[in-house]
Amino acid sequence: MVSQIADTRREAILLASLELLDASGIEGISMARIAHVTGLSRPAIYQYFSSRENILGELLINDMADLSNEIDRIVSAEQEPMEQVRLWIHYSLAHMASKEHRVVREISVKNLREDQRGELMAMHGYFMTSLISPLKELGIEDPSSQVSLIFAAIASAAERIDSGKPFIAEAAALEKFVIAGVEAAL
Numbered sequence: 001m002v003s004q005i006a007d008t009r010r011e012a013i014l015l016a017s018l019e020l021l022d023a024s025g026i027e028g029i030s031m032a033r034i035a036h037v038t039g040l041s042r043p044a045i046y047q048y049f050s051s052r053e054n055i056l057g058e059l060l061i062n063d064m065a066d067l068s069n070e071i072d073r074i075v076s077a078e079q080e081p082m083e084q085v086r087l088w089i090h091y092s093l094a095h096m097a098s099k100e101h102r103v104v105r106e107i108s109v110k111n112l113r114e115d116q117r118g119e120l121m122a123m124h125g126y127f128m129t130s131l132i133s134p135l136k137e138l139g140i141e142d143p144s145s146q147v148s149l150i151f152a153a154i155a156s157a158a159e160r161i162d163s164g165k166p167f168i169a170e171a172a173a174l175e176k177f178v179i180a181g182v183e184a185a186l
Contacts, residue, residue, distance in 0.1 A: 006048065009038075009040065009044070009048060010048045010049075012038045012040070013034055013038055013040070013045055013048055013049060013055065014055065014058060014059060014062070016034050016037035016038045017029055017034055017055050017056070017059060018059060018100075018104075019037065020033055020034065020037065021059070021104070021106060021107070022099075025106055026056070026106050026107060029052055029055070029056070030052060031045055031046070031052060034055070053112060053113060054113065054116075056107045056112065057107075057112040057113055057116035057117075057120075058116075059104055059107060060104060060107050060112065060116070060120055061116060061119055061120055061123065063100070063101060063104045064120055064123040064124060064127065065123060067092070067095050067101075067127060068123055068126055068127040068130075070091065070095075071087075071088060071091050071092065071095075071127065071130055072130050074087050074091055075087050075088055075091075075130050075131075075134070076130075081134035081135075081137040081138045082134070082138065082179070082182070084131075084133075084134035085131065085134050085135065085138075085150075085178065085179070085182060086175060086179070088130060088131045088134070089150060089154060089174060089175060089178050090171060090175070092151075092154050093154050093157055093158060093161075093167075093170070093171055093174060094167075094171075096154060096155065096158035097157075097158045097161040097162070097167060097170075102162060128147050128151070131143075131147050131150065132144065132147055135147065135182070138182065138186060139186055140182065140185050140186065141185070146181070146182065146185060149181065150178050150181070153174060153177055153178060154174065157170045157171070157173070157174045
């Protein structure tokens with residue numbers, strides 16, 4: 001019973017932090033404001049998270065875990081490598097351009113504890129492997145470099161979408177660009 005209460009409170013703290021981040025940016029997050037939004041006392045919040053940075057790190061790690069799990073599920077359901085690449089770029093772009101991820105992007109890796117930075121980097125590496133495998137299957141000689149270039153193109157497209165460009169047009173241009181690059185590397 002205590003475990004279920006703890007899980008519920010941790011989730012409430014994280015949700016309140018996301019709301020505050022969305023409404024006021026990273027400076028809007030403080031233990032006092034989180035306590036106010038959740039109805040918990042500040043000491044109660046410290047039972048679950050040692051600091052504001054710990055909460056911010058948890059938000060980033062949860063976002064990366066959600067992306068990695070979903071993209072792995074989507075890509076592994078497809079057998080054709082080029083279609084796996086297409087799925088990877090479209091789902092990655094959809095995630096990076098989503099309102100939820102835009103909010104989380106405000107958190108700087110510099111705000112994280114060392115162990116959280118390491119966990120986030122490991123998760124990012126795992127996320128990238130779901131694109132390396134189909135590129136290897138296609139015969140790309142240096143799939144790691146190709147993945148870095150593709151990810152940079154996705155991040156750039158997400159920024160253009162943030163600035164008001166239409167998602168569908170950006171997704172179509174991104175797919176053409178990435179597929180042409182993959183085909184040229186074969």
